[in-house]
Amino acid sequence: MYVLFEGIDTCGKSTQIELISQKHPEIIVTHEPGGTAFGQKAREILLSDSLASKRAELLLFLADRAEHYQEVISPNQDKVIISDRGFLSGIGYALANGDFDFDELVSLNRFALEGHFPDKVILFLTDMKTLEERTSVKCLDGIELRGLEYLLKVQEHMKESILKLGIPHLFVDATEDIETIHTHITDYLRNTL
Numbered sequence: 125m126y127v128l129f130e131g132i133d134t135c136g137k138s139t140q141i142e143l144i145s146q147k148h149p150e151i152i153v154t155h156e157p158g159g160t161a162f163g164q165k166a167r168e169i170l171l172s173d174s175l176a177s178k179r180a181e182l183l184l185f186l187a188d189r190a191e192h193y194q195e196v197i198s199p200n201q202d203k204v205i206i207s208d209r210g211f212l213s214g215i216g217y218a219l220a221n222g223d224f225d226f227d228e229l230v231s232l233n234r235f236a237l238e239g240h241f242p243d244k245v246i247l248f249l250t251d252m253k254t255l256e257e258r259t260s261v262k263c264l265d266g267i268e269l270r271g272l273e274y275l276l277k278v279q280e281h282m283k284e285s286i287l288k289l290g291i292p293h294l295f296v297d298a299t300e301d302i303e304t305i306h307t308h309i310t311d312y313l314r315n316t317l
């Protein structure tokens with residue numbers, strides 16, 4: 125069972141994953157980019173926002189995804205796997221970056237994932253006020269430095285994309301308190317955890 129936690133920076137994904145993994149140590153927790161040895165090298169390049177070509181950036185995220193699928197997701201399909209980010213970030217950030225076609229992005233991601241999209245997606249949705257508060261106290265990486273309007277555009281693309289794809293999902297109001305969100309997520313994953 126492959127469960128994907130998605131949402132833009134500071135929406136609270138890592139906080140909720142940590143709460144679940146404390147209560148369920150048997151769960152495999154992983155992340156993109158960087159969940160493999162190759163991925164750690166790719167992550168360094170990607171977070172520095174140093175590639176001139178958005179296509180090169182997209183392909184490096186996809187290479188990280190393919191390696192992560194083969195090395196982490198595929199061998200553990202019989203267990204519960206929670207990934208902090210994955211293909212929905214792949215599509216949402218690429219659409220916000222400009223000249224990419226949704227169907228083409230879906231095909232590229234299907235290729236990287238060997239046809240296996242996650243079984244469930246939990247998408248955190250935040251707002252400008254919360255985003256301002258949480259990013260103001262954080263050291264921002266190259267992608268986060270693209271600005272808050274950019275991040276909210278990514279969020280909109282992620283929301284539209286998951287609705288179009290029809291993968292089972294839960295929308296989480298990221299502005300609620302940590303315990304309330306935890307309850308919504310554990311209710312949704314009741315038969316999974």
Ligand SMILES: Nc1ncnc2c1ncn2[C@@H]1O[C@H](COP(=O)(O)OP(=O)(O)O)[C@@H](O)[C@H]1O
Pocket residue numbers: 131132133134135136137138139140258298299300301302305
């Ligand atoms: N529901 C919440 N209410 C208030 N603060 C939160 C909430 N969830 C997370 N935070 C705080 O917001 C910041 C970003 O959270 P984090 O879980 O790291 O987000 P992400 O992994 O999505 O980037 C952290 O300082 C965290 O403590």
Ligand SMILES: Cc1cn([C@H]2C[C@H](O)[C@@H](COP(=O)(O)OP(=O)(O)O)O2)c(=O)[nH]c1=O
Pocket residue numbers: 133134155156157170185209210211213214215217218265267268
């Ligand atoms: C997986 C993925 C992430 N991203 C971006 C989203 C984030 O800004 C960054 C990864 O950051 P993340 O690991 O969430 O960083 P942090 O630990 O600071 O929360 O890469 C893409 O642009 N495309 C992708 O396919």
